[in-house]
Amino acid sequence: xxGLGTGSTASLFLAHLAERIQRKGLEIRGVPTSEATARxxxxxxIPLVELAPSSAPDLVVDGADEADRQGRLIKGGGGALVRxxxxxxxxxxxxxxxxxxxxxxxxxxxxxxxxVLPFAxxxxxxxxxxxxxxxxxxxxxxxxxxxxxxxxxxxxxxxxRIPEPEALEEEIERIPGVVACGLFTGLATRLLVxxxxxxVEEFPVPAxxx
Amino acid sequence: xxGLGTGSTASLFLAHLAERIQRKGLEIRGVPTSEATARxxxxxxIPLVELAPSSAPDLVVDGADEADRQGRLIKGGGGALVRxxxxxxxxxxxxxxxxxxxxxxxxxxxxxxxxVLPFAxxxxxxxxxxxxxxxxxxxxxxxxxxxxxxxxxxxxxxxxRIPEPEALEEEIERIPGVVACGLFTGLATRLLVxxxxxxVEEFPVPAxxx
Numbered sequence: 537x538x539g540l541g542t543g544s545t546a547s548l549f550l551a552h553l554a555e556r557i558q559r560k561g562l563e564i565r566g567v568p569t570s571e572a573t574a575r576x577x578x579x580x581x582i583p584l585v586e587l588a589p590s591s592a593p594d595l596v597v598d599g600a601d602e603a604d605r606q607g608r609l610i611k612g613g614g615g616a617l618v619r620x621x622x623x624x625x626x627x628x629x630x631x632x633x634x635x636x637x638x639x640x641x642x643x644x645x646x647x648x649x650x651x652v653l654p655f656a657x658x659x660x661x662x663x664x665x666x667x668x669x670x671x672x673x674x675x676x677x678x679x680x681x682x683x684x685x686x687x688x689x690x691x692x693x694x695x696x697r698i699p700e701p702e703a704l705e706e707e708i709e710r711i712p713g714v715v716a717c718g719l720f721t722g723l724a725t726r727l728l729v730x731x732x733x734x735x736v737e738e739f740p741v742p743a744x745x746x
Numbered sequence: 747x748x749g750l751g752t753g754s755t756a757s758l759f760l761a762h763l764a765e766r767i768q769r770k771g772l773e774i775r776g777v778p779t780s781e782a783t784a785r786x787x788x789x790x791x792i793p794l795v796e797l798a799p800s801s802a803p804d805l806v807v808d809g810a811d812e813a814d815r816q817g818r819l820i821k822g823g824g825g826a827l828v829r830x831x832x833x834x835x836x837x838x839x840x841x842x843x844x845x846x847x848x849x850x851x852x853x854x855x856x857x858x859x860x861x862v863l864p865f866a867x868x869x870x871x872x873x874x875x876x877x878x879x880x881x882x883x884x885x886x887x888x889x890x891x892x893x894x895x896x897x898x899x900x901x902x903x904x905x906x907r908i909p910e911p912e913a914l915e916e917e918i919e920r921i922p923g924v925v926a927c928g929l930f931t932g933l934a935t936r937l938l939v940x941x942x943x944x945x946v947e948e949f950p951v952p953a954x955x956x
Contacts, residue, residue: 588868618923622866625922653896653925656832658798686863687897712835713828715863715925 537591539623541598542570542616545633549597554580567593569623570616571685593627602646603634607727607741608701612649612718615684621716624723631726644698649718651688656713663711669693688715747801749833751808752780752826755843759807764790777803779833780826781895803837812856813844817937817951818911822859822928825894831926834933841936854908859928861898866923871901873921879903898925
């Protein structure tokens with residue numbers, strides 16, 4: 537059982553996985569992290585299964601918007617952070633593939649996506665602002681709020697720098713109405729970094745205390 | 747600004763509040779905790795306002811499915827627990843009105859409602875089961891899952907008894923995909939108990955450490 541990430545990098549992985557399934561006869565079932573990934577997987581004839589205890593992924597493969605050298609991530613630029621996080625938390629391991637330019641010494645240059653219940657978005661925006669971020673409600677081309685697959689709004693919260701990702705993740709997710717924030721800590725078990733010449737280097741990720 | 751609860755008891759309060767607004771010219775704005783309460787308030791001509799930092803309720807008035815003598819509650823039998831909890835957390839005080847038969851020495855006879863993202867419900871049901879509850883997905887008359895105003899599923903989790911409500915609330919709300927559980931601790935500031943003869947007694951609620 538493989539957790540299937542969302543976004544351009546994950547889409548490349550899906551194409552390779554589909555090719556291997558055909559060529560090597562692999563018995564793989566995929567747990568998609570978005571409606572878009574589910575559609576792509578179906579078009580590639582990757583068998584899908586719903587997230588459940590009997591289908592907890594052996595491995596999740598996903599991209600990220602930002603990663604530090606400890607394998608801590610910012611995700612959610614594509615809006616799929618909630619399902620991506622739930623699948624990653626259910627999985628036994630998570631391989632993250634990123635372009636080298638997304639690896640940074642400290643997280644926070646990329647605005648942190650926070651998925652919230654629409655009913656509470658004004659309260660949450662105020663709470664995250666008071667924590668030092670410039671907060672913007674993500675909008676659609678027509679100017680209305682862009683909703684996630686789960687009907688949630690997304691706040692893009694520019695902190696500039698995030699010196700303590702674990703503490704910030706916990707603080708934000710404790711706010712009533714926050715469903716998930718885009719900080720992924722203690723989840724990535726492998727960090728695969730693509731270099732400028734198409735080479736891939738694996739950065740060692742420290743084992744989590746959990 | 748008054749937070750307007752949901753359910754039969756809260757509806758009686760709305761009727762009284764509307765009457766006072768008319769008779770005494772009170773300047774009240776209500777923050778409704780459900781679409782049903784918003785419709786009722788509109789029909790009673792109670793002015794409404796969206797939940798926001800500028801409209802944090804001075805007082806929230808709501809009912810409960812179960813209350814103990816410390817003012818800890820189980821709510822969510824009507825499915826509005828998420829908005830009820832967000833409004834209560836935003837408010838400066840919460841008056842809870844219950845029938846005497848709902849006051850018990852220990853919570854848990856009433857199955858605890860837990861509001862969850864549909865995508866994760868199977869994982870969450872398994873996690874709460876492993877904590878000792880009999881878990882049932884709340885369904886509609888047609889047999890499909892009954893969704894809340896926020897598009898969430900509700901798991902009714904029968905624990906039988908809940909000796910440590912604060913600890914259980916925190917443990918359940920830490921599960922990925924759980925939006926809120928129906929345990930309300932540290933929120934009620936007044937507990938008004940209706941007796942069998944129509945009399946009302948106020949039970950003293952210990953001040954919260956927060």
